[in-house]
Amino acid sequence: MxxxxxxxxxxxxxxxxxxxxxxxxxxxxxxxxxxxxxxxxxxxxxxxxxxxxxxxxxxxxxxxxxxxxxxxxxxxxxxxxxxxxxxxxxxxxxxxxxxxxxxxxxxxxxxxxxxxxxxxxxxxxxxxxxxxxxxxxxxxxxxxxxxxxxxxxxxxxxxxxxxxxxxxxxxxxxxxxxxxxxxxVKSAVEGASMHDLVHRDYKDFDMNGKKVGIGQLEVVDLSILAAVKAGLQAEIEKVKSEGRHSVFLLLTDIMKEGSEMLIVSDDPFVVEKAFGVKPAGKTVWLPGIMSRKKQVVPNFEKAFK
Amino acid sequence: MxxxxxxxxxxxxxxxxxxxxxxxxxxxxxxxxxxxxxxxxxxxxxxxxxxxxxxxxxxxxxxxxxxxxxxxxxxxxxxxxxxxxxxxxxxxxxxxxxxxxxxxxxxxxxxxxxxxxxxxxxxxxxxxxxxxxxxxxxxxxxxxxxxxxxxxxxxxxxxxxxxxxxxxxxxxxxxxxxxxxxxxVKSAVEGASMHDLVHRDYKDFDMNGKKVGIGQLEVVDLSILAAVKAGLQAEIEKVKSEGRHSVFLLLTDIMKEGSEMLIVSDDPFVVEKAFGVKPAGKTVWLPGIMSRKKQVVPNFEKAFK
CATH class of the missing domain: 3.90.1640.10 (inorganic pyrophosphatase (n-terminal core))
Known part of the structure; x- marks a missing residue:
């Protein structure tokens, strides 16, 4: 075998x-x-x-x-x-x-x-x-x-x-x-469905008993995503409704070296708790945040404790 | 630090x-x-x-x-x-x-x-x-x-x-x-208490929700342990009474390449299930069995399933 x-x-x-x-x-x-x-x-x-x-x-x-x-x-x-x-x-x-x-x-x-x-x-x-x-x-x-x-x-x-x-x-x-x-190539969004974009690099985590989804799109310029941002927000709300406490989508600008995070959560305050930045509605710019693994997940794990 | x-x-x-x-x-x-x-x-x-x-x-x-x-x-x-x-x-x-x-x-x-x-x-x-x-x-x-x-x-x-x-x-x-x-040196038992002998190389395992202790003594000749066997059996019964489902003690003869196993268990049949050999009372000779990790634990894990 x-x-x-x-x-x-x-x-x-x-x-x-x-x-x-x-x-x-x-x-x-x-x-x-x-x-x-x-x-x-x-x-x-x-x-x-x-x-x-x-x-x-x-x-x-x-x-x-x-x-x-x-x-x-x-x-x-x-x-x-x-x-x-x-x-x-x-x-x-x-x-x-x-x-x-x-x-x-x-x-x-x-x-x-x-x-x-x-x-x-x-x-x-x-x-x-x-x-x-x-x-x-x-x-x-x-x-x-x-x-x-x-x-x-x-x-x-x-x-x-x-x-x-x-x-x-x-x-x-x-x-x-x-x-x-x-x-x-990675930045291109033409022709991709909102579902595909959200799930292109998406992972579910168990954070202190809560199911939390975190996706990430990396682009060479955030303006590439301007036209699809509303669609992405609607899509992560759909993903959340499938039994998750929160879904976050990182839109990472690899040239500006930071990420905009789209937020949908039962407890939106967890974002401020994790990153010390107050979101403007359902989105927040996180300067210097590029790594889900090394920055986003550990910060959320602490915030969810 | x-x-x-x-x-x-x-x-x-x-x-x-x-x-x-x-x-x-x-x-x-x-x-x-x-x-x-x-x-x-x-x-x-x-x-x-x-x-x-x-x-x-x-x-x-x-x-x-x-x-x-x-x-x-x-x-x-x-x-x-x-x-x-x-x-x-x-x-x-x-x-x-x-x-x-x-x-x-x-x-x-x-x-x-x-x-x-x-x-x-x-x-x-x-x-x-x-x-x-x-x-x-x-x-x-x-x-x-x-x-x-x-x-x-x-x-x-x-x-x-x-x-x-x-x-x-x-x-x-x-x-x-x-x-x-x-x-x-490892074979020497003089001066050691029964508690020390049982715990010299002892590990607890979680087997399908049951707490199972397995100790091992390796000697160059099993006859070295003849005088302490009854004391070891009494000691593992004490260890079991502290909330374990089973305690097994392997007395491994490294020259004969096999182990005698002392048994105390809520379900003694598990030994026969694991090794295909019927114990004689509270003990069984297991020819070729020398490794807790590679032989004893996997066999018990299957038997406890």
Whole structure:
């Protein structure tokens, strides 16, 4: 039986490329690992896959009875159905440790760095396995995506060094230009439904017993989203009505380095409590806030306590 | 604030040496990490520390407000008090993934190998940090202890290679002789109370909502324990009466490569269900069973389902 390397719900570029890279690494080490994703690639990820000639992983939504590697998450809320009877062989991640437990020893590589593909780059080095040229390019893009071209507070020196070494393997001379090209694709909203935009990078969290959804859209200029803001607000109200306490949508301007947050909550004061800034109605500008993981989630977790 | 590297309750040689080794490694990397243990070293560990001129870590039983590295465990049941307000910076372990969660990204190195010190040996190599001669000797002993001188089913090639490289650093020519010397110390029962013997390597588990204690004594010859067996049985009955569903004590004969299990349980049939062998009264011989982690716990977890 081939194990699956499987990223989280609402797959982003990191989780899809990490699945591909983990499968390549473990394949070259003599294990049978198949890349998988819980959904199709978003436009940014499609751009990356196409640019480096890689195929999107198969979509898998049920892992009952399967052996799996979790890439880019370790909490059950972002896992597929069937986890009760799945065997978790390993975890590669860069988030806080979630509530996945196992009944056998596993191989976990979880580091406080900006991107799962940074961890994978070190794993290739540790095991002395060569990274294929195309995979290196895609891994580099995943790191640029997660670290917002090194601007995110989640970005570490390890991430920068990983990009440097991957750029050599992939033969990429201007890393930042590639990053901007990718973020322009990510910024595009034409043709996407409000549902797709809200869920493009969306995660549910359990905050002190309350279900809280946080989505994020990263754009090179916030004006790109002006025309869809009202539609996005209506959409997150719909998502909230499905049994959530709050839904927040971060509209992150990667050039201005800050985020506008759209708010719908049973307790809107929680935003002021979390960030010390009073919202103007259903929206607030949060200067310097770019990372859901390192800034938004920890602040909300404290505010919800 | 110096972070603590802290092993599990009822510290064994692996958890104490891992705390020392993690503190040395992170100290040499420029971080401030202090080794700690949840109790004093057992005789085997004392032998190892004395042999290599190392000092036992300070005893710490409350980690409220502290930054900690967990070594050799990842479940709350084996953690000290104060975990609610502690910050887990990292985990180094070789067990199944427990229920510890974090609110920030962490550094976790968890591998399916025979010993936490095997993982640490690779971490030293990964970070390019030299292992001191004495630490290498102690780490080697921890691996010999956890893998029962390579006889345990938990032992992997990675463990064997780690011992090989550590023996070179420590200047140890006959690894197996050192292992037997250590296991003879471990086998000694004179002067120890029944409580100490049962708790020397004892862990509580949550098995499908039931609290189950499993202790293990490893000896070079089971006859060493003949005189104390009745006392051990009485002691585990006392431990069970403190609110447990079952308490099992493995008396492992490392030369015969099997374990006699002393049993006290609300449902003694669970032993037959787990191992397919019918106990003779309150005891059963389990040929080939040497590892609590890899054999006994998984079998009981299935049987308790």
């Amino acid at each position: 081939s194990a699956l390397a499987l990223g989280h719900m609402n797959p982003d570029t990191d989780s899809i490329v990490a699945a591909l890279a983990a499968a390549e690494l473990y394949g070259k080490r003599g294990f049978s690992v198949t890349p998988a994703a819980q959904g199709p690639p978003a436009p940014e990820t499609e751009f990356v896959l196409k640019k480096f000639g890689l195929t999107a992983p198969q979509v898998v939504k049920d892992v009952a009875g399967k052996e799996i590697w979790l890439v880019d998450y370790s909490d059950l809320q972002q896992a597929p159905t069937g986890m009760d009877s799945a065997t978790v062989l390993g975890i590669v991640d860069h988030h806080k440790l979630g509530d996945v437990t196992t009944s056998s020893p596993l191989e976990a590589w979880i580091w406080p760095v900006g991107c799962t593909n940074t961890v994978l780059r070190s794993m290739y080095a540790f095991y002395g396995v060569e990274i294929s040229k195309n995979m290196a390019g895609a891994m580099l893009c995943a790191i640029l995506s997660d670290t917002v071209i090194f601007k995110s507070p989640t970005c570490t020196d390890v991430d920068k060094k990983a990009v440097e070494s991957l750029a050599k393997i992939a033969g990429i001379s201007d890393v930042k230009a590639l990053g901007m090209e990718m973020f322009k | 110096s972070a603590l590297a802290l092993g599990h309750m009822n510290p064994d040689t692996d958890s104490i040496v891992a705390a020392l080794a993690a503190a040395e490694l992170y100290g040499k990397r420029g971080f401030s990490v202090t080794p700690a243990a949840q109790g004093p070293p057992a005789p085997e560990t004392e032998f190892v520390l004395k042999k290599f001129g190392l000092t036992a870590p300070q005893v710490v039983k409350d980690v409220a407000g502290k930054e900690i590295w967990l070594v050799d465990y990842s479940d709350l049941q084996q953690a000290p008090t104060g975990m609610d307000s502690a910050t887990v910076l990292g985990i180094v372990d070789h067990h199944k993934l427990g229920d510890v969660t974090t609110s920030s990204p962490l550094e976790a190195w968890i591998w399916p190998v025979g010993c936490t010190n095997t993982v640490l040996r690779s971490m030293y190599a990964f970070y390019g940090v030299e292992i001191s001669k004495n630490m290498a000797g102690a780490m080697l002993c921890a691996i010999l202890s956890d893998t029962v001188i390579f006889k345990s089913p938990t032992c992997t090639d990675v463990d064997k290679k780690a011992v090989e490289s550590l023996a070179k650093i420590a200047g140890i020519s006959d690894v197996k002789a050192l292992g037997m010397e250590m296991f003879k």
